[in-house]
Amino acid sequence: MKIIFNLLLKDYIRYFNDKPAILITFAVPIVLIIIFGSIYGGGGSPRGKVKIIFVNESNNEISKIIEAKLDSSSMIQLVKKYTPENEKTPTFIDEEKAKQFVREGKRSAALILPNDFFADTSSSLKFKFFYDPKNEIESQIIQASIQQTIMMQISDLLPVLMQRKARDLLGGEEAEKFKNKLGSVIGEYFDVSADTIVDAMTNFKPGSSSGFSSSDSNETNILSDIIKFESEQLVGMEISNPGVTRIVGGWAMMFLLFTLTATATSLFEEKQEGSLKRLMCMPVKRSHILWSKYIFSISLGVVQLFTMFIFAWLFYDVDIFSNFLNLLIVVIASASAAVAFGMIITSFAKSINQASGIATLIILVMSALGGSWFPIVFFPEWIQVIAKGTITYWSVEAFLQVLWRQADFSAIALHVLILFSTAFIVNFYSLIRFKSGKIF
């Protein structure tokens, strides 16, 4: 035990003598978490809104409401004017210009409400949307914001659209009968005066968000209740920085894999410089050397991750303290699995270059597949199945449970078990490999 401790001490002394190594293990994660944190919504400072072109050629009331709603959106910013060359005063963008700007990559999307957007006789709404999906996240933000805004107007419009559709299909006279009948049926069963219903279906009054404003609200809510869009966030409400909290686990595991593979492959360097042989000729066993490497690596991994977490906490208010114990467990489990990965590579490789080459390749693949970079739901089903075979997946999921859901231990027990047992099995195998390998 004392020997392991002394060897461990040796690794620390060597490590702290190696300034570039310290820089890489700590500065790189810190810098990256700060940069990427700022992209995913950082530090309380308002993130940039996504700019889209907006052209409103319609005079309709609804179009004005939609425009006003979009104007006040926190996600997107409407660009309506531009300044042509050789001119000083900005002019409104028209449809042609909008298309051109999107084509040229000046903006990612343009929303057009054409002049027949919602004419007096229309039985539907007409939008034009031009976009350039060069950036997935941006496109999604734009589409979500527009859909949300429009959806909110639907309940006002639905009865009118329904009535107009009926007229299109049934012809004027029949449609009139349908309207009156419908009005009286609704009136009879829902305790509303039939006239109110008929009136609402004939004369659209925009802006009355509760549906029909002609009578008292109790009476008219009935129709607007037909579409009821209730949204409630269930997870992560209390998380002050969702963006960073979601990604930090993925980064954590990737850094662990890189750092701890490097500490494992340092056995090659120690062999090269002969210090390993000297140890092997002293009262030291191979298992002493491997154990000390193992403990050193895990402790380095834990310190590295907590350094990164502390920066995530300082800069982006990521809450690492309220579920600290579980976070620590996940960090240690992930670190164990990451060292085991480094050890198995080291036990198979013939040289340090081969080891780091192969390791880098596998780490990048595992990080991509396992969800370090983006959620694995983006992948086709079969890749998602493969992803579950990576240690990255289990680690990233466990970090999400702990940091994002603030889950208790039962929610991460399986992940932790898988990480530890993978570490155990892989280590056992690399121990056997080391006996016939190049290092010892």
Added chain:
Amino acid sequence: MLKISNISKRFGRIDALKNIDLEIEQGEFFGLLGPNGAGKSTLMDIIIGYHKPDTGTLFFENEIIIPEKLVTRYKFGYVPQEISLYQELSAHQNLKIFGSIYKMSSKELDRKIAKVLELVKLSERKNDTVKDFSGGMKRRLNLAASILHDPQIILCDEPTVGIDPQSRNAIFDMLHQLNQNGKTIIYTTHYMEEAERLCSKLAIIDEGKIIANGSLNDLIKLSEKRETIRVRKTSGIISKADFLKSLGDVIELDYYFEIRTEEKGKQNSELFLNLEKEGIPPELIELRKSSLEDVFLNLTGRSLRD
């Protein structure tokens, strides 16, 4: 004290050691002389337990050595042929780390470190990093790191390779001193001068086999019937190589042509005359008595070259 019995070792197709039998007594300065690739390091590695032999047994004080038990590792000190140190750490840090492996209180270790640093004359440089040391200094530290735990037997694998004569002499003195203090030393080398100067007992190893074994005198006797004449190579002499080779059994060494003769006296004076007639100045000619070099030559038909 240390008995090596029937040790063999193969690396793939190479027979590195073939049935080695040797016995080393307490207090001996035992030399293992052999050319490159003879198997010296392999034998040392097996003694320390770094390699497992394919066959054979090692005994230390009449007990079988089981390397896994690490017992002998406390009693042996191994100086590897390659510099085996943490290059980016200081001399003192190296000694502290390697010394801490042995069961010693840190006070005792500090005392030992001061002592060996004194012995290898690096006390003043103890806080400098190893990678800034000269070759000779690294060699000395390499030795120092192996004797911190006061081993009974010191195994030195070519501890003077690639260093200047001054450092070499310093290492000789240190080892001599250690031997005087009762340490048993096993020393491998391919310099016969070193073996002649240092060792009280010698074994000559070639192609994995011990070909001779005994005291220096015992070994020299093996070639006493020979005497050689050497002609130093100069540019003028090299042009006369064909003439020299016509004189008989001639071997071309790095710095000499060596003419071997069976008899003494008469034939040699005749040879001297012939050489003088050819215009070879007498200063370049020397008569040599037998040395380990000749023993090796005699036994293997090859020369032990640097």
